[in-house]
Amino acid sequence: MLKRKLAVALGAVVLTPMLAFAKEGGIQMAEEWTMALDGTRIINAIIVLGAFAYLAVRFGAPILKNRADTIATELETLNKAKAEAEKSLKSCEARLHQIELEAAKITAEARAEGEDIKEKIISQAKASAKHIISKAGEQISLESDLARRRLYEETMAAAVTMAEEIIANNIGPDDHKRLIETYIANVENQQ
């Protein structure tokens, strides 16, 4: 707002004498020095220049001073902000470094733990596999024994059946007589 007023005042100071000169047909080259005319002009010029100077000092200086103060304040604020930012940056960098260290530590711990778990799993799997193999061995042995026993029993049953058939086909009256007499003689020992 102040800048606009200053611009309007300067414009008025410059344009007024120019318009005056223009109305009079511009500056005439003086053929001879006349105090009345030329002196007045000089005084006018001095007044104009003085007005200029006054206006410049009156309005320009405070503006420039304000501007300088503003810039200084802003600079100071910015410096403070910069310092703060640098401090914050350092803090962030320190924090980041800390986090990186912690992350590295966690990663190392996780890796170590993972290795432990891996070792444990492998160890358990090996033990389990050993147990299964052992059990399977026992089972195979048991099944083999059972199969062998079953085969033996079946063979014996077949042999006895065969013996029964052979005896039934070949036993004669004499054999029966001998068996009966043997039985009578030893009946108390028969179970």
Next chain:
Amino acid sequence: VKDSLAARRYAKAMMGAYGTDLTRLEAISDEFGVVARKFIGDRTLRDYMLNPVARQEEKSAILADILKSANASDEVINSVRTVLEGGRFNMLGLIAEEFEAQSFERLGKVKVEVIAATDLDDSQRSALEQKLSAMTGKQAVMTVSTDQSLLGGVIAKVGSKVYDGSVKNQLKALKVRM
């Protein structure tokens, strides 16, 4: 078990009545056994005697008629009637078996069931009977039957004891041992 106990009670009562005359006891026991087997084997008669609708007097009269016509002794007729009136006609067979056992006990005899692969001749029967009598300390009364599946040899059953000398049993024992 309940029937067995009841049969024992009836047999004991019969022994009380007829057990003193040892000369008649075996004959009564045999006759009672024959009658019991006959009656139990006759389905029509058995169904009638077990029919709760038929009158007791009629049942007794019919039984007496049948037994008299078959020349049954008075002891047997009375015994069968007692069993019928006691509502134990269905247990006649059991009572006969128990009476026979008690009679044998009283007479110093033992019943032996003999099964042989072939028929025993008289000398073999006699020898076996003597041997079993000596073993049991009682006179062995044998019932002999044949069973060719024994392959050879003899089996004698004395009460709950079995003397198995059959070839079949020997093969079985051999199989078990092996």
